[in-house]
Amino acid sequence: MNKCVFISGGTANSGLGISEKFASEGYDVFVGSRELDKSQQTAEYLTQKYGVFARGYATKVFDEEDVKRVFADIASTGRLVDCLVLCAANLGIRQEFLTVPMEEFMDVINTNIGWNFMLCREAAKQMMQKGKGSIVFINSNTSYRAIPDRISYVASKSGALGLMRALAFDLGKYNIRVNAVLPGMIKTDRWQNNYNNCRNALSNYTPLGDIADFEDIANATYYFGSDLSKNTTGAELTVDGGNMIQLYPIIPENK
Numbered sequence: 486m487n488k489c490v491f492i493s494g495g496t497a498n499s500g501l502g503i504s505e506k507f508a509s510e511g512y513d514v515f516v517g518s519r520e521l522d523k524s525q526q527t528a529e530y531l532t533q534k535y536g537v538f539a540r541g542y543a544t545k546v547f548d549e550e551d552v553k554r555v556f557a558d559i560a561s562t563g564r565l566v567d568c569l570v571l572c573a574a575n576l577g578i579r580q581e582f583l584t585v586p587m588e589e590f591m592d593v594i595n596t597n598i599g600w601n602f603m604l605c606r607e608a609a610k611q612m613m614q615k616g617k618g619s620i621v622f623i624n625s626n627t628s629y630r631a632i633p634d635r636i637s638y639v640a641s642k643s644g645a646l647g648l649m650r651a652l653a654f655d656l657g658k659y660n661i662r663v664n665a666v667l668p669g670m671i672k673t674d675r676w677q678n679n680y681n682n683c684r685n686a687l688s689n690y691t692p693l694g695d696i697a698d699f700e701d702i703a704n705a706t707y708y709f710g711s712d713l714s715k716n717t718t719g720a721e722l723t724v725d726g727g728n729m730i731q732l733y734p735i736i737p738e739n740k
């Protein structure tokens with residue numbers, strides 16, 4: 486039986502890159518999305534391209550019974566997850582401090598911390614049966630550096646790092662490792678279509694002069710998710726072209 490992984494938000498952008506990476510390494514892949522069609526299409530694609538077992542789920546955010554349903558269904562295939570990748574996130578875009586409704590603020594916290602905790606708990610129960618496992622949070626370098634009008638997102642990503650460390654401690658005795666990948670900017674449509682911002686980010690804000698491709702995030706995730714990192718838990722791996730260690734932007738002099 487192949488090893489297997491559940492990936493939330495595994496149908497697009499970095500999530501699809503992560504799904505493909507695990508499938509290419511021979512993992513059976515369970516894909517979560519808020520839309521069943523998308524997750525099923527991704528699962529079919531993975532099976533056709535990589536010859537692995539894959540199944541898509543429609544996931545209900547911050548719904549513990551739904552999380553239990555998903556993991557019970559995984560078990561019903563005769564499999565238990567070896568790895569959980571928490572990629573889905575509520576981005577909490579355009580939340581202005583004075584006006585953001587508390588419901589919208591809490592939606593982001595509930596998704597990025599509360600729902601992830603629920604997913605960790607059900608996945609960990611399966612990993613305990615196997616005697617080992619690995620949980621990977623796709624976090625963000627915004628857990629250390631704030632960006633404008635993303636109040637709850639920044640708070641949630643910082644909180645999720647604390648959750649990662651607490652789980653790494655509590656689950657270590659079950660040989661379950663918990664780590665976090667911290668992307669900076671990633672080449673999603675959001676960045677590709679934001680030419681000015683993207684150009685400045687590439688050339689002025691990163692010592693390497695480039696931001697992450699999906700496969701950069703996928704490779705870091707696979708490192709934590711697999712036995713390649715079997716003695717590592719509670720750790721962070723930043724994948725941001727060096728954005729975090731650069732103090733100020735380098736603006737070329739006008740000629």
Ligand SMILES: NC(=O)c1ccc[n+]([C@@H]2O[C@H](COP(=O)([O-])OP(=O)(O)OC[C@H]3O[C@@H](n4cnc5c(N)ncnc54)[C@H](OP(=O)(O)O)[C@@H]3O)[C@@H](O)[C@H]2O)c1
Nearest residue numbers: 494497498499518519572573574575623625668669670671
């Ligand atoms: N893009 C960046 O520059 C960047 C930078 C730093 C960190 N990150 C982190 O990297 C991860 C992947 O980001 P990405 O930009 O590659 O992909 P993304 O498309 O922003 O997000 C991944 C998935 O999250 C799910 N999602 C979106 N809104 C949601 C909501 N309100 N509630 C629940 N799920 C939601 C979507 O899946 P479904 O529609 O299929 O449900 C989406 O495909 C995220 O955790 C993000 O916070 C991204």
